[in-house]
Amino acid sequence: MLRKVFLYFSVGYLAICLFAGAFAYIFIPDKTVNANNQVSELALEDAGSRHCLHCTLAASHPENFVTRYLTGQRSIYRCVLDETHTSNLCMVYLFGTDKFGRDVFSRVVLGVRYTLIIAMGAVLLSIAIGGLLGGLAGFYGGRTDQLISVLINVFWSLPTILLAFAVIMGFGRSMGSIFVAISLTMWGDVARLVRGLVLRWREMLFVQAARTMGLAEYKILFRHVLPNVTGSVLVQSSGNFALAVLLESGLSFLGFGLQPPIPTLGNILQEQYVYAISGKPMLAWIPSIIVVLLILSFQIIATRLRDRWEVNKAV
Numbered sequence: 649m650l651r652k653v654f655l656y657f658s659v660g661y662l663a664i665c666l667f668a669g670a671f672a673y674i675f676i677p678d679k680t681v682n683a684n685n686q687v688s689e690l691a692l693e694d695a696g697s698r699h700c701l702h703c704t705l706a707a708s709h710p711e712n713f714v715t716r717y718l719t720g721q722r723s724i725y726r727c728v729l730d731e732t733h734t735s736n737l738c739m740v741y742l743f744g745t746d747k748f749g750r751d752v753f754s755r756v757v758l759g760v761r762y763t764l765i766i767a768m769g770a771v772l773l774s775i776a777i778g779g780l781l782g783g784l785a786g787f788y789g790g791r792t793d794q795l796i797s798v799l800i801n802v803f804w805s806l807p808t809i810l811l812a813f814a815v816i817m818g819f820g821r822s823m824g825s826i827f828v829a830i831s832l833t834m835w836g837d838v839a840r841l842v843r844g845l846v847l848r849w850r851e852m853l854f855v856q857a858a859r860t861m862g863l864a865e866y867k868i869l870f871r872h873v874l875p876n877v878t879g880s881v882l883v884q885s886s887g888n889f890a891l892a893v894l895l896e897s898g899l900s901f902l903g904f905g906l907q908p909p910i911p912t913l914g915n916i917l918q919e920q921y922v923y924a925i926s927g928k929p930m931l932a933w934i935p936s937i938i939v940v941l942l943i944l945s946f947q948i949i950a951t952r953l954r955d956r957w958e959v960n961k962a963v
Contacts, residue, residue, distance in 0.1 A: 655952050658945035665942065669761030673717045676754040677739045681720035683754035684909040689729040690749040692923075693741055695930055700738040703727040743934050746920060756935060759911040763942075766823065766912070767892035770830035771885050777831065778838025779874065779881060785839070786846030787869045796839070804836040812895060816904045826905060830895045834888050841884050845877040883953045890946035897939050913939050 678685045690699055709722035716722075727737075743752035785796035803811070812829040819825035849855065850873060858868045893913075899905045900914025901921075908915055917935040924932035 651952075654948050658948040661941055661945050662949070665760050665764065668757050669764050671717075672754075672757045672761050673720055676751075676757050677741075678751040678754035679716070679721045680725075681722060682909045682911060683720070683751060683758050685725070685727060685750060687727050687729060687745075687749035690741075690745045691747050692928055692931075693745040693749075695742060695744040696740065697744065698738060698740045700730040701727040702730040703737055744928070744930060746931065752916075752920075752931065752934065755911040755916055756913070756938065759913045759916050759935065760938065760942075762906060762910060762912045763893060763896055763914070763939075766826055766830070766896045766906075767889055769823075769827040770834065770892045770896075771888050773827055773831035774834040774838055774888060775881060775885055778835035779842050779877075781835075782839035782842030783846050783869055783874050783877075786843040787850050787865070787873060793843075796843075800836045800839050803832060804840075808833045808895065809898065812899055813904060816899070821904060821907050823906065826896065826899065829899070830892050833895065834891060837888070838881060838884060841880060842874075842877055845880060846873055849873045849876050883950065886946060886953055887950035890943045890950065893939065893942050893946065913942075 673679050676683060687701060693699070703725040704727075705723060706726045707724040709724075711722050730737075739751065741751055741753065743756060746752055746755070781796050781799070785793040785800075811833055815829035815832060816825050819828070846869075855868060855872065858872060859865075896905060896912065897914035897917070900912045901918045903915075903918065905914050906912055908919075913935045917932065917939070920928075920931040920935065922932075923929065
């Protein structure tokens with residue numbers, strides 16, 4: 649019963665995070681690009697505080713419904729605190745404000761979006777690399793297997809953070825380089841799994857029959873063998889999502905993630921962790937709790953999928 653409660657909570661929490669990340673600009677109070685509207689008078693306000701602002705247009709940019717609600721409001725407004733409370737632009741800061749006077753709730757929601765995008769991209773890239781190389785190693789064997797196995801062992805033996813540092817320092821702090829950096833730390837596990845499964849499937853009778861019929865080797869591999877290992881790969885990858893979130897948050901916390909003002913959970917925590925011991929602990933706790941719950945949810949779902957898959961295999 650308790651396992652089901654944890655599972656339902658994990659699925660519900662991830663569903664909320666995915667919905668919030670996908671439709672962030674529809675309901676967050678700060679609709680500027682990257683939720684970067686700075687009001688210095690509102691620095692370090694407490695959670696739940698309400699203030700009215702007086703905003704004037706500083707720079708106009710063309711906008712439409714799609715860009716406004718997918719990437720944020722491109723026009724720039726200068727806002728100051730309206731002490732008279734006569735302005736119609738009043739906001740409730742659910743999580744308070746940071747040292748720049750930005751709405752923490754808006755930035756955390758966008759941070760979930762960027763963190764999940766990076767994690768998803770890294771996991772998909774690791775599946776592509778690991779699935780292809782693992783499939784080739786297991787199906788063809790011989791020198792191909794030896795060469796790819798050495799490559800897997802080399803990447804597998806490198807410290808995760810140092811490998812990510814090297815890639816990011818070499819290619820810069822862009823979303824693409826972070827995708828590559830995180831995926832290079834995970835593809836080895838996928839390749840090992842695929843190689844072991846393909847070694848078993850290539851001895852099946854339907855593979856031998858396909859060879860007897862003269863079907864090309866690559867067609868047998870990609871059309872008949874690899875589709876049979878996708879279930880196990882998906883189970884492995886569900887656990888890799890947790891690792892990807894952890895790595896992205898760690899890299900951003902150390903200053904190797906996306907550059908501010910782009911918000912991710914890691915760089916929000918990096919900006920605000922000092923307040924944990926200086927009178928504003930909620931600013932540090934909020935992104936920390938969200939990261940922990942994301943990792944925990946992915947792990948619980950991965951464990952459930954692994955248990956269910958093993959049962960189905962046994963049956």
